[in-house]
Amino acid sequence: MRNAGVVPAGAHPQMSILQVFPDADSLTQAAAEHIVGVAAEAVTARGCFTVALAGGSTPRPVYTLLGTPAFARRMNWERVQVFWGDERGVPPNDPRSNYRFAREALLERVPLPPGNVHRLRGEDPPVRAAAAYETILRGFFAAPGAPADASPSSGFDLILLGLGADGHTASLFPGHAAVTERVRWVVAEYVAAVSMWRITLTPILINAAANVTFLVAGADKAQRLHEVLEGRSRPEVLPAQAVQPTRGRLRWLVDAAAAHLRQAP
Numbered sequence: 001m002r003n004a005g006v007v008p009a010g011a012h013p014q015m016s017i018l019q020v021f022p023d024a025d026s027l028t029q030a031a032a033e034h035i036v037g038v039a040a041e042a043v044t045a046r047g048c049f050t051v052a053l054a055g056g057s058t059p060r061p062v063y064t065l066l067g068t069p070a071f072a073r074r075m076n077w078e079r080v081q082v083f084w085g086d087e088r089g090v091p092p093n094d095p096r097s098n099y100r101f102a103r104e105a106l107l108e109r110v111p112l113p114p115g116n117v118h119r120l121r122g123e124d125p126p127v128r129a130a131a132a133y134e135t136i137l138r139g140f141f142a143a144p145g146a147p148a149d150a151s152p153s154s155g156f157d158l159i160l161l162g163l164g165a166d167g168h169t170a171s172l173f174p175g176h177a178a179v180t181e182r183v184r185w186v187v188a189e190y191v192a193a194v195s196m197w198r199i200t201l202t203p204i205l206i207n208a209a210a211n212v213t214f215l216v217a218g219a220d221k222a223q224r225l226h227e228v229l230e231g232r233s234r235p236e237v238l239p240a241q242a243v244q245p246t247r248g249r250l251r252w253l254v255d256a257a258a259a260h261l262r263q264a265p
């Protein structure tokens with residue numbers, strides 16, 4: 001694994017790394033190893049591993065690999081709590097559902113207790129679904145007795161994110177209010193660019209995570225990745241730039257095709 005050592009712009013550059021892999025397969029393998037490693041560390045330290053899964057196509061082979069016996073037996077699934085970083089405003093069996101593809105690729109192949117799966121209810125009215133999810137998340141990450149608008153007192157052990165060709169991540173889209181939300185941890189917005197309601201974690205909760213890891217593959221992401229990592233900071237245009245963990249570690253696991261515009265470190 002070649003660590004390119006590029007440090008993206010961010011609040012704590014010393015806690016951010018970019019790792020470039022020769023191809024999508026080696027990226028997939030490294031991502032699965034990364035998840036197993038963070039999970040083992042979290043369970044050893046705190047008896048639990050909280051993870052928010054990303055949607056989109058890039059993580060699909062990672063979830064599939066994680067569900068194979070070689071990887072699945074390395075996870076203490078009883079101690080794993082699964083969430084989503086975002087969801088489409090569709091029912092759980094809709095082919096566009098992020099929950100559905102994670103269920104098919106991973107969740108129904110491993111001994112994860114059903115109560116450990118915290119699905120974003122895309123079938124419900126979006127604003128209500130966002131508020132309900134935030135209530136669940138506040139039960140995990142807000143201090144006991146904290147006011148309803150408190151910031152997180154802790155965060156996910158790991159949040160997986162992808163990068164859209166327009167610079168979006170999770171369902172934080174350019175020009176949308178969710179990118180600059182200052183109080184809520186989960187918001188719902190109608191996104192005209194994809195002609196659907198989206199429900200998403202906001203940077204407030206994303207940036208409280210101990211580990212935030214982007215998975216980016218393909219030449220079609222190269223220009224945007226270059227802009228996000230090495231261009232000037234403009235998160236309202238490039239929402240992925242709003243991801244700057246306040247105390248956690250930011251990783252970019254990318255393939256060579258996506259990284260080919262990167263300037264040498």
Ligand code: 6PG
Nearest residue numbers: 055056057058162163164169170
């Ligand atoms: C979603 C994802 C979204 C995704 C990017 C990249 O719900 O679609 O959360 O943010 O990660 O669009 O998608 P690909 O991995 O398919 O390129």
